[in-house]
Amino acid sequence: MAALESQYMTILKKVLADRFVPFLPPLLGNANPTDQAAKQLSRAFSAFVLHKLLDITPQVAAASVVDDFNDKGIDAIHYHAPSETLYLLQTKLKESEQFKQDEANAFCEGVRLLLNQDFAVFNANVQARQAEIEGALDACSHIQLVVPYTGDGVSTSATDALDVLLNDDDLDEERLAKTVRYYTADDITRDLLGEQAYRPVHAEISLHKHQKVESPKATYYGIVRLADLVALHKKEGKALYERNIRYFLGSSKSDINKAIKATLHDRPEDFFYLNNGVTAVCDQVDPKGKNPTNGARKFKVRGLSIINGAQTVASASEFVDQHPGTSIDGAKVMLTLIKAAAEGEFGKRVTKARNHQNPVQSANFASLDDNQERLRQEIAHLGFEYHYRPEAMTNVGVQAITLDEALRALALLQNDPRYPVWLKSDPARLADPDSAEYQALFTPQLTGAALINAVLCYRAIRILMLANEQMAPARSQERLVYRHGGQAITAVMMKRLRRRINGANAVDANTIPHLVSQPLDQLRQEAAELAKDRLKFEGPLAYFRNLERTVPFLIDLMKNHFGLVNFQTETNPEKLHKLAAEKKTLAQDLAERLSVAAPQI
Known part of the structure; x- marks a missing residue:
């Protein structure tokens, strides 16, 4: 297991300082400012992990931190009511060190003391929450130990020490999960990058006169109202085009985009005949009900990404904004909907092939390089x-x-x-x-x-x-x-x-x-x-x-x-x-x- 790379450690510390440190309980000790700053980041790491694992706010996560002197090896305590689970954390924010036996031993001692509700030996942060913790111990159905770390793994002696605790029959606590939840450098990297990723687009799309191709990839194609795609564009923004090789270039820089707007202004009913159509890929597409009036079939689509036709949809949206009194209800376009992961090799091949038919430069295809998005x-x-x-x-x-x-x-x-x-x-x-x-x-x-x-x-x-x-x-x-x-x-x-x-x-x-x-x-x-x-x-x-x-x-x-x-x-x-x-x-x-x-x- 590799340790957290230095660039992600830099990002993590910035996130901890900006988002979690301001909400932490006050430090109980009187260390010098440099040591205090480092200690605050270490404490905030526990809050970050709770925030990511349980999708709770930074404020709530920070309030769960008890890390300080005499914490008996427990850095955070949080009761998650929806899952009836009490989470106990010991974290290690060190770039190159493993989680070692002495840390595991301290954690095990703290867990035993907490389960025995021996609050007198804990610090003021724990004692201030005694009633809350007693209530959680009474109400919880599960107790989960979590060990987040940024180093290059957990030593064998540390895992052995934790296993002894989890399999101790004398502890008489069947609610204690038999496995430790480790939160590793890979998890940190994934969650940090995920904060900046475009959210997946889920939508309902109505297709008129649709047909289906079964193989090699399930594909639906049919006619869609351009106004429906414009509405989706306004709601989702760039997320709708995450795997397109280009975002909207602006109508002033493209003759094609100017022509799209001219057609919408003068002959919206002819738009279907003058446009090449729109292609999208998606993770899942499920047929739903049929409209008895016009025969359009609804499709529930998950992970939608338009891979060809961004200029068509965005130009139409710009036209609607610039001509609020003009209707485009008569404009329709052919939509091809392919069930294929956009980031998969098949999705990339489709994107490249469909866009090779347009006047694009080879540099545009850098958008298909996952490295660029990272x-x-x-x-x-x-x-x-x-x-x-x-x-x-x-x-x-x-x-x-x-x-x-x-x-x-x-x-x-x-x-x-x-x-x-x-x-x-x-x-x-x-x-x-x-x-x-x-x-x-x-x-x-x-x-x-x-x-x-x-x-x-x-x-x-x-x-x-x-x-x-x-x-x-x-x-x-x-x-x-x-x-x-x-x-x-x-x-x-x-x-x-x-x-x-x-x-x-x-x-x-x-x-x-x-x-x-x-x-x-x-x-x-x-x-x-x-x-x-x-x-x-x-x-x-x-x-x-x-x-x-x-x-x-x-x-x-x-x-x-x-x-x-x-x-x-x-x-x-x-x-x-x-x-x-x-x-x-x-x-x-x-x-x-x-x-x-x-x-x-």
């Missing part, structure tokens, strides 16, 4: 918005990050020296989710904090580089080097920020310009000087789009800027054999080793 959820916890699919964005400030920014920032952070050239000459290959280049950028190990930090650093460097370009003499080689070689220069500077970028916390964007201003000024002058010798017979645009030219330029620029002028190419037979197997050139290998050796700011 990153969005992590980033949301850190106070930023990540827009990894095209949409009409309302927030374009510093807290909003786009897929294009993420691609560029991560590409320039790579050790592989070809990425700055690809950004200049062939950016599409980096945006294609099926390409090896894209997959090297968006790995499962990439954290939301690292993505935020990479983008913030990239932005700061680019702003400074643009300023330097504007200050360079007009039509000079220096200005053109900054313009066309800016990706290469930025890539070198990004290597010096790797340690900060890969931290568990989001960096303060205001500190980055001050941090990089002086070294970047030195770097861009070094690049301009190097270009004087290298670009005598070729323009900067052509030069920095050429791998054979740019990679040696990067090597010499890194050697000079990093103070590694004696860094040499390795040509021993073992190394050459390894490079041949990896299909790497000597120059590429040297550039990658220089990148790894970059001195950190």
Whole structure:
């Protein structure tokens, strides 16, 4: 069992401090402020777990915490009336430690004392709730022990100690559950990300003249009133399109969306004939009653997601908002409803195939990458918005990050020296989710904090580089080097920020310009000087789009800027054999080793 990853520990502590600490019972001890802050987070962890397990409010969960000195190993006590269960918790908020035997022994002792109602030995937090706890012990039908932890598991000796308690016939308590409920790092990660996930859409849909296809996937298709889909759109928002490759692009940016609105305005009854229809997937679809008047059959649908047709429905909704006196009751559209999990492989194949019929870019299909949604959820916890699919964005400030920014920032952070050239000459290959280049950028190990930090650093460097370009003499080689070689220069500077970028916390964007201003000024002058010798017979645009030219330029620029002028190419037979197997050139290998050796700011 792996311990809670550092980025999720950062998110968890923020949630604990913001949402649970304010409602905890006062601390009984007088520790120094630093120790008190750590103790409060540890206490709040118990409340977080109760909140997630039982779906109770943070206030109620926090009130259940008894963690303090002399708590006899019990950190929280909560009676859940709907299930008639008394929950007893001992939690451990330590990143790398197992739940150990001494902690289990303390918990077992506390449980025995509580079941014997020996309240005099407990702290004031427990004693203040004596009547409430006595009532819970009298009313409960079940007693459940819960051990939440953030470390890498529970020691064997700890489980043995707990088993002794649970199987102690002398305890004479048949209501005590025979198994401990463990709440692990995986549970924490799932529940934290789940807070930022779009809620599943459940709805009733009426289909006219419907038909059914039984296999390979149960599919219903028929005619639906466009007004019904508009109503669903207004109720559910983006959750209705969770697996679509694009959100609504806005009618002003799409001729298709303009045409949809024009048809609704002039000939709503013709809409069915002029539209390709809407496709949706769902987890479950069940036929219900039939309307005796118009013959429409109702379907109860769970986990609904429109995967093709977002522009149709959203444009119609926008039209209704803009023309409140105009009816679209005559507009109908073909709806195909496929029973297939949207996140499953079949659902993704359908999404991709249906959207390939539209004018879309390969980057749009990043929306089918589950990794992107994980990153969005992590980033949301850190106070930023990540827009990894095209949409009409309302927030374009510093807290909003786009897929294009993420691609560029991560590409320039790579050790592989070809990425700055690809950004200049062939950016599409980096945006294609099926390409090896894209997959090297968006790995499962990439954290939301690292993505935020990479983008913030990239932005700061680019702003400074643009300023330097504007200050360079007009039509000079220096200005053109900054313009066309800016990706290469930025890539070198990004290597010096790797340690900060890969931290568990989001960096303060205001500190980055001050941090990089002086070294970047030195770097861009070094690049301009190097270009004087290298670009005598070729323009900067052509030069920095050429791998054979740019990679040696990067090597010499890194050697000079990093103070590694004696860094040499390795040509021993073992190394050459390894490079041949990896299909790497000597120059590429040297550039990658220089990148790894970059001195950190």
